[in-house]
Amino acid sequence: MFAVHYAGKTDRGLRREHNEDAYSVRHGTLGGFVVADGLGGHAGGEIASQLAVESIDESLLEILKDLSRETETEELETSVLKAMGKANDLVRDRAKKDAALTGMGCTLLTAIVYESRATIAQVGDCRAYMWTAETLTQLTTDHTVVADMIAKGTLDPEQAQHHPYFHVLERAVGIETDVRADVRTIDIHAGDRLLLCSDGLWNMLDDDQLSAILSEREDTERCVTHLISEANHMGGEDNITVVLVDIGEDA
Numbered sequence: 402m403f404a405v406h407y408a409g410k411t412d413r414g415l416r417r418e419h420n421e422d423a424y425s426v427r428h429g430t431l432g433g434f435v436v437a438d439g440l441g442g443h444a445g446g447e448i449a450s451q452l453a454v455e456s457i458d459e460s461l462l463e464i465l466k467d468l469s470r471e472t473e474t475e476e477l478e479t480s481v482l483k484a485m486g487k488a489n490d491l492v493r494d495r496a497k498k499d500a501a502l503t504g505m506g507c508t509l510l511t512a513i514v515y516e517s518r519a520t521i522a523q524v525g526d527c528r529a530y531m532w533t534a535e536t537l538t539q540l541t542t543d544h545t546v547v548a549d550m551i552a553k554g555t556l557d558p559e560q561a562q563h564h565p566y567f568h569v570l571e572r573a574v575g576i577e578t579d580v581r582a583d584v585r586t587i588d589i590h591a592g593d594r595l596l597l598c599s600d601g602l603w604n605m606l607d608d609d610q611l612s613a614i615l616s617e618r619e620d621t622e623r624c625v626t627h628l629i630s631e632a633n634h635m636g637g638e639d640n641i642t643v644v645l646v647d648i649g650e651d652a
């Protein structure tokens with residue numbers, strides 16, 4: 402079992418009037434982390450992301466309570482996907498009850514860090530990155546029209562940022578009856594830094610900029626603050642949310 406240090410912070414950024422991001426590290430000591438981003442232009446984005454985070458948090462507590470060394474990866478992944486489905490139902494039910502909230506949704510990312518593994522589930526375009534052995538790897542796939550076009554080879558990655566559909570999501574929580582979330586489990590090692598963030602961070606800072614800050618090895622909280630201030634320095638065009646989980650030596 403590794404000693405885990407974590408910190409989370411959200412910031413409105415410099416251009417938006419509201420912060421529609423939400424996050425939770427409430428169950429961080431047990432290894433549960435969540436980030437969500439309310440859908441821009443939709444009514445109630447703020448409510449959707451908050452509801453989704455609260456719902457996942459509740460499910461995480463149940464999941465984490467029952468986790469043991471014997472828990473199979475597949476079993477854990479199934480539980481996390483179920484939790485995403487539950488959050489989806491909750492957001493949809495709430496939207497049905499209030500006409501002003503019709504069409505609200507959010508992106509959702511959750512990570513469970515347990516023993517020597519991390520299980521990550523996401524829908525939308527929040528990202529999880531792993532900084533390991535001085536190398537940054539993106540663990541999640543964006544569910545955007547543009548990311549899909551790049552994967553199919555119909556769009557040059559360099560042109561992506563200027564594409565008119567750059568911000569258009571293909572999947573989100575609250576939109577369809579069944580949410581289509583991705584889930585994966587990776588091995589973790591002492592010294593790894595697991596970064597969870599909303600698009601307000603990665604739209605402002607590219608991989609090299611993220612790597613430069615993570616490689617400075619500031620303490621967890623300071624690094625989170627540094628990432629957010631740098632995203633604001635680069636324009637702060639959207640709400641910025643960062644959760645950083647540092648994997649320490651064996652406890």
Ligand code: CA
Nearest residue numbers: 438600601639
């Ligand atoms: Ca955003």
